[in-house]
Amino acid sequence: MGALEHNPPLQARQARQLLRAMADPLRLQVIEALGGGERCVCDLTGELGLAQSKLSFHLKVLREAGLIEAREQGRWIYYRLRSEALQDLQHWLAGLADRCDQPARGCN
Amino acid sequence: MGALEHNPPLQARQARQLLRAMADPLRLQVIEALGGGERCVCDLTGELGLAQSKLSFHLKVLREAGLIEAREQGRWIYYRLRSEALQDLQHWLAGLADRCDQPARGCN
DNA sequence: AAATTAGATCAACAAGAGTTGATTCATCAA
DNA sequence: TTGATGAATCAACTCTTGTTGATCTAATTT
Structure with a gap:
């Protein structure tokens, strides 16, 4: 276990939520x-x-996927990107790619 | 240019199509x-x-995103995963993560 | 040639996602 | 306290995705 990789692996469900959240221009x-x-x-x-209200809607989607985080200060709400989320997704994707790299089985 | 990375970088549009295609259980x-x-x-x-017909629908989505490829042989159609697509997406994600790792600018 | 079979496509519907404008709530400034 | 502003939420609506069963086409078997 490397010192730089402390996050538990993403569940498929969370991964899908991230994918979906990001699949919008x-x-x-x-x-x-x-x-x-x-x-x-x-x-x-x-x-x-x-x-x-449109932005608010999309911020909510991103927030619920764990991609961004809100911090309120006085009258304003500041959002920041959770880069951990991007990392987690990268790892998940790498895992999937690995799993899918197995030698082809025949079609029975 | 490394010998292992010969694919042109994904356009945002293609990346989104991949993300969307994968964001379904x-x-x-x-x-x-x-x-x-x-x-x-x-x-x-x-x-x-x-x-x-349900499977056919989803195969189409995956096919149009470039994630899978069909090969017909006689009466059957064989599908295979295009692992290049997964790789491309990995690179795209890495690029995004990099770009988003810049030092925080203040909120004006 | 007729009957099967694999798989795409279509039309009708159901469900989900995104948009818009109005409302609400909290915070700050007068 | 009143008025203004930032941002979430809601209801009504539209648009996009997904599902189902039926139909269609091409290849295969008999």
Whole structure:
């Protein structure tokens, strides 16, 4: 067990939630934006040109998938990307790719 | 340019299509099954206990995402997993994770 | 040629996801 | 305390996905 890999492996269910959350152009934009650093919602709406309730909806999807995290401060809510989530997904994908690399069985 | 990485990087659109295709429990089952080697559709319906038209629908989604490939032989159609697709997605994800690892900018 | 069989496709429906505008709640400024 | 602002939530609606059973086509067997 390497010192850099302390997270328990993703369950298929969580992996699917992450995949689904990321499979949307708008949400990917949000991810990329937050990749550049924490943002408050009002900045995001401006940056991405979205209606407030629309953004809120997508933030919820990302939040529930564990991809982002909210922190409230005063009147604002700041969101940041949970890069652990991306890592977990990477590991899960690697595991899947491994599993699927087995020698072909014949078709019976 | 490494000798092992000859595929052009995925476009965001293709990546999203892969993510979406994989974000479904049934389709993941198909992927895992094909990971064990090529199968014909009739074997898959048996193995997964699915109605023929239902499986056909999901195979189409996977096919259009580039995750699987069909080969017809006589009366049967054999599907195999395109492991390149999994690799491409891994690289794309790694790229995203990298891009999102930049030092936090402040919230203006 | 007629009967089977594998698998795609289609039409009708059911379920789920995304959008929009209105409402609500909390915090901050006057 | 009143007024304004940030952000979540809700209800109504639309759009997209998924399901089911039926039909269709091509290859195969008899």
